[in-house]
Amino acid sequence: DAKTTQPPSMDCAEGRAANLPCNHSTISGNEYVYWYRQIHSQGPQYIIHGLKNNETNEMASLIITEDRKSSTLILPHATLRDTTVYYCIAMDNYGQNFVFGPGTRLSVLP
Amino acid sequence: NAGVTQTPKFRVLKTGQSMTLLCAQDMNHEYMYWYRQDPGMGLRLIHYSVGEGTTAKGEVPDGYNVSRLKKQNFLLGLESAAPSQTSVYFCASRPRTGVFTGANVLTFGAGSRLTVL
Numbered sequence: 001d002a003k004t005t006q007p008p009s010m011d012c013a014e015g016r017a018a019n020l021p022c023n024h025s026t027i028s029g030n031e032y033v034y035w036y037r038q039i040h041s042q043g044p045q046y047i048i049h050g051l052k053n054n055e056t057n058e059m060a061s062l063i064i065t066e067d068r069k070s071s072t073l074i075l076p077h078a079t080l081r082d083t084t085v086y087y088c089i090a091m092d093n094y095g096q097n098f099v100f101g102p103g104t105r106l107s108v109l110p
Numbered sequence: 111n112a113g114v115t116q117t118p119k120f121r122v123l124k125t126g127q128s129m130t131l132l133c134a135q136d137m138n139h140e141y142m143y144w145y146r147q148d149p150g151m152g153l154r155l156i157h158y159s160v161g162e163g164t165t166a167k168g169e170v171p172d173g174y175n176v177s178r179l180k181k182q183n184f185l186l187g188l189e190s191a192a193p194s195q196t197s198v199y200f201c202a203s204r205p206r207t208g209v210f211t212g213a214n215v216l217t218f219g220a221g222s223r224l225t226v227l
Contacts, residue, residue, distance in 0.1 A: 034214065043114075043200045043218025044153070087152065091214055097168060098143065098202070098216055100153040 004033075004088045006104040012082075014110050018075040022088030025069045031092045033064060035073045036100075039084045044100070047073065047086075078108045112136050116201050116219035123191045123226045131186040131222050133201030140206040142184035143168075143216070144176060146197040153200060159184055160206075191226045198223050 005023040012018040024033065032051050036044040048055055048062045050071070055062045061074040075082055087103040114135045123129055133142065140161050145153040145168075155168030159178040173195060175187045184203075188195060202216040 032214065036216070041198060041221060041223075043202065043221055044216070045218070046215045049215070085152075097155055097158065098204075098214070099155060099169070100145070102152040 004090050004101060006086075006088050006101065008102065009105045009107065011107045011109055012075075012078045014080060014108050015077055018073075018078040018082065018106055018108065020073040020075075020086050020088075020104050020106060021070060022073070023070045024088070024090045027068050027090050028092065029068075031090045033062065033071050034089045034091065035060070035062065036087045036089070037084050038087070038103070039081075044087060078106075080108050080110065082106060083108045114201055114203055114217050114219035116199075116222045118222060119220065120223050121225070123188075123224065125192060125226060127191050128187070128189050129191065129224075130188075131199055131201075131224075133184045133186070133203075133219060135182055135184075135201075135203040135217070137203065137205070137217065138181070139203035139217070140181070141204045142178065143202045144174070144184065144186045145200045145202065146170065146195075147200060147221075148197050156186065156199075188224075191224075193226045196224060196226045 034049040035047040038044045050062045064071045085103040085105050087100050117132045143158040144156040147153050154170045157176040159165045162181040165176045177185045199222045201219040204216045
């Protein structure tokens, strides 16, 4: 599974879009990009995933570059409740391990 | 529908004691995982299972053993607890997916906080 790299922390103003980047330059053609977040001390919560097309659901949007070497998770109108750690993972359907890196700590500022 | 249930939620052990953490899922998932999370750190995979009767090592397996005798249960054992095993332990499960579905979505339990004195 490809290694992913994320900035350790980011700030965002409340009500504005939060754009969280993820680098996965060694991603292979059949590896999906998954995003999770972990609120307080709970287990991580699934947000969204994609292969090569941009994806949107009720929580967020995922933009994947054409060469698939990087992606951006977009929270369109960040709220204070979105302040937490976000994890980006690359994995194919044959993969058995889900490896979580340190993630990005997003701080939404009032 | 309970999802993934971990027991106990909290436990304090003395060095050298043994204990077992239980993870139970009611979603008929094939894959189950045990992670540990230390303060300020990401999750690290301890062991995982791809089906009943099978287990495999993750990133940090030393000091832990696991068993998957029933599909719905995944047990994590500490034979001789050490202070370095003080952590929050998370269990997760997911279904086996088809090649093109991309639905490798993990469902996590609420965590078990273990302190080893």
